[in-house]
Amino acid sequence: MKENNKIFLRNAKLSDAEKLYHWRNSDSVRKNSFSPNPITYDEHLKWLKKALKMPSRYIFIATLSAEDIGVTRLDITNNSAEISIYLAPNKISQGLGKPLLSATIYWCENNLPNIKKLTAKILPENKRSQKLFEKSGFTLQTLEYTKTINGNNTYE
Ligand SMILES: CC(C)(COP(=O)(O)OP(=O)(O)OC[C@H]1O[C@@H](n2cnc3c(N)ncnc32)[C@H](O)[C@@H]1OP(=O)(O)O)[C@@H](O)C(=O)NCCC(=O)NCCS
Numbered sequence: 252m253k254e255n256n257k258i259f260l261r262n263a264k265l266s267d268a269e270k271l272y273h274w275r276n277s278d279s280v281r282k283n284s285f286s287p288n289p290i291t292y293d294e295h296l297k298w299l300k301k302a303l304k305m306p307s308r309y310i311f312i313a314t315l316s317a318e319d320i321g322v323t324r325l326d327i328t329n330n331s332a333e334i335s336i337y338l339a340p341n342k343i344s345q346g347l348g349k350p351l352l353s354a355t356i357y358w359c360e361n362n363l364p365n366i367k368k369l370t371a372k373i374l375p376e377n378k379r380s381q382k383l384f385e386k387s388g389f390t391l392q393t394l395e396y397t398k399t400i401n402g403n404n405t406y407e
Contacts, residue, residue, distance in 0.1 A: 258350045264303075265303065274321075275290065275295065279340045323335065330367045336351060336355065352387050356369065
């Protein structure tokens with residue numbers, strides 16, 4: 252990690268709600284999200300209050316030179332943690348994704364010794380994120396196919 256890209260993680264707090272809301276509803280985050288619809292501030296607040304109390308969830312605000320620049324989240328199941336990551340809209344495409352992911356992995360290794368596996372779910376069109384995770388040592392394990400059914404299928 253370059254010294255000028257030194258990223259620190261701090262626990263998200265309820266007072267981060269407004270900033271998180273704007274980032275979560277930004278185009279760059281929504282278009283790469285599994286839940287792309289805009290959300291209301293009330294929905295967001297309800298989600299955040301619950302999320303901050305969950306023992307299996309860690310939400311961090313990443314800071315660079317005292318500026319908040321993005322978010323990472325860890326969701327723990329047994330010995331595995333699923334990582335979600337995003338940068339503030341004005342911080343995308345500046346090479347900050349790699350140190351942000353690296354800081355998250357480092358935190359996990361140093362604070363959650365039971366975690367032996369890290370996972371991430373990425374949309375097929377999100378090539379930037381795929382490249383980021385691959386460059387950080389993640390390998391593709393499964394391809395998930397889905398189909399919406401509405402009662403119009405015939406038996407063949
Ligand atoms: C995903 C994200 C964290 C990546 O961080 P970033 O700093 O913007 O990423 P970078 O600009 O360093 O790009 C990562 C790599 O992808 C490459 N890349 C960018 N666009 C690409 C594209 N369309 N196709 C292939 N590779 C691409 C970059 O060249 C870079 O590779 P390099 O390091 O070899 O040059 C950030 O873009 C983001 O927050 N996006 C919105 C939310 C999101 O998608 N989150 C991930 C959900 S799983």
